[in-house]
Amino acid sequence: MENIIEINNLSFKYPEQNQLFDNLSLSIEAGKWTAILGQNGSGKSTLARLVDGLLEAESGTIRVAGLEVNDDNLQLVRNQIGMVFQNPEDQFVGATVEDDVAFGLENREQPRQQMQLVVKESLEAVGMWEYRNRIPASLSGGQKQRVAIAGILAIKPKILILDESTSMLDPKGRQEIIDLVKEIKEKEELTVISITHDIEEAAIADRIVIINKGTVVADKTPIELLNREDFLKKYELETPFTTKLLSSLKELGISVPDKYLNDEELISWIKKSLSQK
Ligand SMILES: Nc1ncnc2c1ncn2[C@@H]1O[C@H](COP(=O)(O)OP(=O)(O)OP(=O)(O)O)[C@@H](O)[C@H]1O
Numbered sequence: 001m002e003n004i005i006e007i008n009n010l011s012f013k014y015p016e017q018n019q020l021f022d023n024l025s026l027s028i029e030a031g032k033w034t035a036i037l038g039q040n041g042s043g044k045s046t047l048a049r050l051v052d053g054l055l056e057a058e059s060g061t062i063r064v065a066g067l068e069v070n071d072d073n074l075q076l077v078r079n080q081i082g083m084v085f086q087n088p089e090d091q092f093v094g095a096t097v098e099d100d101v102a103f104g105l106e107n108r109e110q111p112r113q114q115m116q117l118v119v120k121e122s123l124e125a126v127g128m129w130e131y132r133n134r135i136p137a138s139l140s141g142g143q144k145q146r147v148a149i150a151g152i153l154a155i156k157p158k159i160l161i162l163d164e165s166t167s168m169l170d171p172k173g174r175q176e177i178i179d180l181v182k183e184i185k186e187k188e189e190l191t192v193i194s195i196t197h198d199i200e201e202a203a204i205a206d207r208i209v210i211i212n213k214g215t216v217v218a219d220k221t222p223i224e225l226l227n228r229e230d231f232l233k234k235y236e237l238e239t240p241f242t243t244k245l246l247s248s249l250k251e252l253g254i255s256v257p258d259k260y261l262n263d264e265e266l267i268s269w270i271k272k273s274l275s276q277k
Pocket of ligand 1: 014015017020038039040041042043044045046047
């Protein structure tokens with residue numbers, strides 16, 4: 001698989017702050033879901049902004065779909081990337097849901113009819129077409145994130161970056177957005193990067209990268225990483241409930257699987273173990 005993002009020897013610091021990244025290298029494979037975990041202030045959002053060209057690297061290179069992120073390629077790079085941020089409120093520019101999704105297309109010199117079709121398809125893809133005449137501010141948090149995702153789909157990017165996009169939603173809203181992203185990822189063959197504190201969101205990724213103080217300290221699959229309670233604690237990351245339960249059972253001398261299990265897998269493992277008694 002090709003790497004859709006290649007970061008090589010990246011260094012960056014904010015003015016009058018300590019060095020944040022010092023020779024960071026990281027590649028992101030096309031078509032995969034990569035979760036980026038790390039405690040507050042470790043540099044996750046800054047990294048996303050560097051990749052999108054919203055911030056400029058001090059040294060090193062970033063390539064997105066083969067294009068080097070620099071002033072000459074900025075628009076081309078941004079066309080490849082859609083970013084959904086934490087606070088849905090900050091993302092709206094249109095007076096109605098429909099206007100909002102159309103806004104991103106306005107500079108693209110598309111015939112009006114074509115534009116209307118793209119807006120309709122994008123709102124349908126996120127289940128928000130019937131809300132097209134609503135004022136964005138009147139929507140729920142989850143609905144706002146859906147509209148933000150529709151705005152991105154309309155631009156047809158290759159990469160979707162979710163920067164804490166589910167953190168202001170309740171558990172149900174969070175799950176719905178995760179399910180929606182899963183669905184559109186497959187349909188549109190997107191590469192997804194989710195910056196998150198939510199272990200359940202990280203658990204469905206193909207790969208988890210942990211960033212600590214501007215350095216990549218782990219790059220593994222969820223199965224390899226999420227049962228490592230010691231490691232997660234070291235980087236002040238939340239331990240999944242299933243991992244806590246399995247490690248308590250292990251302490252009681254019960255033989256448990258040596259990998260991360262999600263809720264459903266844990267339930268079937270318990271059922272299977274009990275039926276064998
Ligand atoms: N605009 C800015 N100017 C100066 N320093 C900043 C700016 N934005 C972020 N920082 C600092 O850079 C460091 C990394 O911040 P960043 O937001 O990238 O971390 P993060 O891992 O995304 O954290 P969080 O999980 O809290 O969002 C922090 O110490 C932060 O205070």
